Amino acid sequence: MTTNLGRGGSDYTASILAAELGADELEIWTDVDGFMTADPRVIPTAYTIDSLTYSEAMDLCNFGAKVIYPPTIYPVCVKNIPIRIKNTFHPDAKGSTIRQDVPPSAQPIRGISSIKETSMVTVSGLSMVGVIGVNRRIFTTLANEGISVFMVAQTSSETSTSICMTEADARRACNALDREFANEIADGAMYPAQLDNGLATVAVVGERMKHTPGIAGRLFGVLGRNGISVIALAQGALETNLSFVIDRKQLRKALNVIHDSCFLSTYQELNLFVCGTGTVGGSLLRQIASQRKRLMDERGLKINLVGVASSHKAAFNDEGIDPATYGEAMEAGGPGGAERLRREILDMNIFNSVFVDCTASPEIAALYPTLLEHNVSVVAANKIAASSSYENYARLKQTARERGVKFLFETNVGAGLPIINTINDLINSGDRILCIEAVLSGTLNYVFNTLSAEVPLSRAVRMAQQNGYSEPDPRIDLSGQDVVRKLVILARESGYHVEADDIEKDLFVPDNILGGTLDTFWDRLPSLDAQFETDRQRLAHEQKRWRFVAEWRNGKGRVGLREIPLGHPFYDLAGSNNIILLTTERYREYPMLIQGYGAGADVTAAGVFADIMSVANI
Known part of the structure; x- marks a missing residue:
């Protein structure tokens, strides 16, 4: 009888001939360079797999990698004849070789494959527990209907079995299973077959997954961090194929994140x-x-x-x-x-x-x-x-x-100073923050360091704005609001429950100047210049300097302008620098000091x- 071999017939014929002739190698010429680590249409960084085992190739083919017709592998596999995949349109490409004795890959995963059009039929019921023959009835029914299944997942309690198939077969499978278990469904011992459409199946394949701890944990961890929920999964005892079902809308994202996180990507x-x-x-x-x-x-x-x-x-x-x-x-x-x-x-x-x-x-x-x-x-x-x-x-x-x-x-x-990270490290290692003293406004520190007989307060504030140290509206800095926010953040990161309104404020610019429009503010600010110059001269005589200080002590916070004497760590703080003193249970006698640039676009961006x-x- 003459028959048509159908899809993959030429590949399959070549495999049978190679096996019968005892060929040294079977070459399959196709339209791709070989097996890829993933679908290059989804992952542009996917690359050709140089060599893979027969079982790895079969798993990738069964889950959507249409490089060769899957039955092609068997005749040459039993004779241990290698298969070389070559590209007719790119003959110089190295291609992929399928063989038994493949050198271990650098990574535990050889490749990722997927089936985009997936439906899942679930048969469930409390009467399934411990009952012999339920799964036989399920698969016999599907076989009689000519329905092919590519993944099965069953709970250890035996209360449900989920079967993955093409969407074209899914409704027919549900109807057939409902007929098979009609009596149990009528008695309430089992439920009607549940159909879930709009799914996709992903298979992660690699011989080195076998006995390698942490592969599944890493895989599901990275999926979870990217908001991808796994609906069903299956892994055989051979540990060379981990398959799972997800929402089809998440397929592209899932393939990319797995390829990236499992070191199949160059970067x-x-x-x-x-x-x-x-x-x-x-x-x-x-x-x-x-x-x-x-x-x-x-x-x-x-x-x-x-x-x-x-x-x-x-x-x-x-x-x-x-x-x-x-x-x-x-x-x-x-x-x-x-x-x-x-x-x-x-x-x-x-x-x-x-x-x-x-x-x-x-x-x-x-x-x-x-x-x-x-x-x-x-x-x-x-x-x-x-x-x-x-x-x-x-x-x-x-x-x-x-x-x-x-x-x-x-x-x-x-800005770029490692203040919050340092506090987190101290807290996470068991220390406790007792006191925070800090100059946290690079803007205000710049202003007070710039004041001189030639540069009054209003001019110093304008210079801070022009040089990019202040907010576009410098009233945010002068009102102390910015420093209050920073102290609140530091106190919270130190483990304290605090609101911005809990911080005591001792401000140096009156509300009548801060209020109104920005133009009005600039018009009124020079009225403070004379008094500030008088006070500046007094401070210079007393060897003191102004610093706008934030302090957290005994569970309470305050911000305000303070006169800092010579010898204090805050006295010589230059330019727009910030400084922070952390007194902790471990750093009680000699507080930890962090100092450096506290404002500026480049250091903040860094x-x-x-x-x-x-x-x-x-």
């Missing part, structure tokens, strides 16, 4: 959304542009700028935006604003995402809960969230912990960059 990737392109944001983007190649070459980290936004303009591209020319992308990218930013980040649903806030906007800070809940890490130069109500601060920290992502805000205090590196864990 670990971090996808950034940067909001705010002013002095700090602009400096950060320049630093990223200048350091990007070095990080790839020396640290194996690839930073992708996938979104950049201001209040008026924004650009988004999941393939990346050149940080050196982000301005051009924003011009062509459409309107900005918080709502578009939120929508684009959630819709793009990119793996290993980090939102970087270089603004001082309450609207942008209000996005943090939503982003963290969707497994997007947040790096904030914006102080508003961490200094908002304690309830909101605690909720953000808790959400980040629960979602396995980061909420980092080192630059909220001291601190933000350092937080981004902390998210990457390098």
Whole structure:
């Protein structure tokens, strides 16, 4: 009888002939370079696998890697004949070799494959527990219907069995199973078959997974941190194939994050959304542009700028935006604003995402809960969230912990100085913060260091603004509000429950000058110059200097202008520097001192960059 061998017939015929002839090797010429670590249409960084075992090739083929017809492998496998895959259109490519004696791969995972169109049928019921023959009836019924199954997952309690198949077969499978178990369903001992559509199946394959601890933990950990829920999973005792079912909408993200985290990618990737392109944001983007190649070459980290936004303009591209020319992308990218930013980040649903806030906007800070809940890490130069109500601060920290992502805000205090990280290290190692004394406003320190007979207060404040040390509205600095926020953040990170209103304020600029419009403020500020000059001369005679000091002691906080005598650590604080003294149970007699630049776009941007590196864990 003459018959058509169907799909893969030529491959299968060649395999049979090679086996019968005892060939040294079977060559299969096709339209791809060989087996890839993943689908290159989804993961551009996927690369050709040089060699893999027969079982690895079979697993990858069965789960969607359409390189060769799966039955082709068996005839030559039993004769231990290697298969070489070559590309007809790219004959110089090395291709992939399938053989038994494959050198161990550098990584435990050889490749990732997936089936996009997956339906899952679940048969369940309390009467299934301990009953012999239930699964036989399930699979006999499906076989009689000509339905092929590619994954099975059963609970250890035997109360349910889930079967994965193509969507074309799923409804027919449900109907057949309901007929088979009609009596049990009528009695309430079993439930009607449950059908779940819109799913995808992912298979992680590799011989080195066998007896290698931690593979599953690492895999599911990274999926969880990226907000990808596993619906069902299966792994045989051979430990060479770990398969799981997820929502189809998450497939692209899942494949990318697995490929990246399991070292199948050349680089670990971090996808950034940067909001705010002013002095700090602009400096950060320049630093990223200048350091990007070095990080790839020396640290194996690839930073992708996938979104950049201001209040008026924004650009988004999941393939990346050149940080050196982000301005051009924003011009062509459409309107900005918080709502578009939120929508684009959630819709793009990119793996290993980090939102970087270089603004001082309450609207942008209000996005943090939503982003963290969707497994997007947040790096904030914006102080508003961490200094908002304690309830909101605690909720953000808790959400980040629960979602396995980061909420980092080192630059909220001291620009690039490692103040918050140091406090966290002390607390986490069992120390307790007893007292905090600090000069935390680079702006005010610059102002008081600039005062002289030739430079009155009003001129010094204007210079601080022009040199980028102050906020665009310097009243935020002069009112002490900025220092209050910083002290609140430090106290909270030290383990204290404190609100901004709990901080006592001793201010040096009257409310009648701080009130009104910004123009009115500039008009009124010179009225303080004469008194400040008189007091400055007195301080110089007494060998004292002004410092705006934040203090946390005995569970209470205060900020205010203090006269610092010669010999005090704060006396010689230069320029816009910050300084902090931490008295702890371990550092009681000699407090820990941290000092350095506390303001300026470049150092603040560098601190933000350092937080981004902390998210990457390098």
